[in-house]
Amino acid sequence: MTRSSRALVGYWDRQAATYDSRLAAAERRYLADSRRWVCGRARGTTLEIAIGTGANLRYYPDAVDVTGIDWSPAMLRAAHRQATQVHRAVTLHQADASALPFPAATFDTVVSTFSLCCVPDERATLIEALRVLRPGGHLLLADHVAASFWPLRALQHAVDLVSVPLQGEHYTRRPVTTLRRLGVTIEETERLTMGAFERVHARKPR
Numbered sequence: 064m065t066r067s068s069r070a071l072v073g074y075w076d077r078q079a080a081t082y083d084s085r086l087a088a089a090e091r092r093y094l095a096d097s098r099r100w101v102c103g104r105a106r107g108t109t110l111e112i113a114i115g116t117g118a119n120l121r122y123y124p125d126a127v128d129v130t131g132i133d134w135s136p137a138m139l140r141a142a143h144r145q146a147t148q149v150h151r152a153v154t155l156h157q158a159d160a161s162a163l164p165f166p167a168a169t170f171d172t173v174v175s176t177f178s179l180c181c182v183p184d185e186r187a188t189l190i191e192a193l194r195v196l197r198p199g200g201h202l203l204l205a206d207h208v209a210a211s212f213w214p215l216r217a218l219q220h221a222v223d224l225v226s227v228p229l230q231g232e233h234y235t236r237r238p239v240t241t242l243r244r245l246g247v248t249i250e251e252t253e254r255l256t257m258g259a260f261e262r263v264h265a266r267k268p269r
């Protein structure tokens with residue numbers, strides 16, 4: 064792991080204890096509905112990359128078998144506590160999303176919510192997600208993305224100048240564009256809130 068990645072792990076470790084309480088208002092207003100959208104589409108063996116505090120765990124259907132990874136040990140401890148609270152079995156691993164410790168074609172579904180905005184290499188993370196997905200498997204994403212409303216998008220570019228070096232947080236990415244360039248079939252997309260949030264349901268080519 065590079066020095067800058069180690070610094071980001073430290074950053075997320077320090078966020079873990081207060082993350083849910085700080086985001087509670089945004090969670091209710093903007094995030095929870097996308098979590099329902101994404102998790103409701105998950106099927107079979109499901110890998111959640113960068114699971115954070117486990118905020119999605121309450122939304123998966125009972126039949127889904129969830130494995131979660133995150134590179135922050137403190138986030139994984141929070142996800143474990145959340146799993147206990149919501150009575151959900153989950154297997155957790157510490158791992159880098161751009162170098163997953165699973166063989167190719169392991170999972171029926173891969174989920175990422177609000178984490179492609181902060182992984183150091185979005186494209187490498189998507190390629191790795193597709194590698195561990197079985198052919199025809201579901202890739203389900205939700206994130207804040209570059210807005211379709213240009214004044215907001217201009218503001219996001221300005222915020223990136225500070226948030227990328229300080230927190231590794233990107234406001235102007237658009238994973239669906241990267242997926243299209245990778246030749247992935249997009250089944251469904253929805254953009255909300257001036258296009259600043261986007262949900263994506265993609266399938267790995269057979």
Ligand SMILES: C[S@@+](CC[C@H](N)C(=O)[O-])C[C@H]1O[C@@H](n2cnc3c(N)ncnc32)[C@H](O)[C@@H]1O
Pocket residue numbers: 072075112113114115116117118119132133134135138158159160161175176177178181182183
């Ligand atoms: C903004 S939080 C989102 C957490 C969760 N996905 C959610 O929907 O609430 C971002 C998470 O991504 C994790 N993360 C960032 N880059 C990562 C990487 N390369 N590998 C694994 N986890 C990563 C952080 O540790 C943090 O837990």
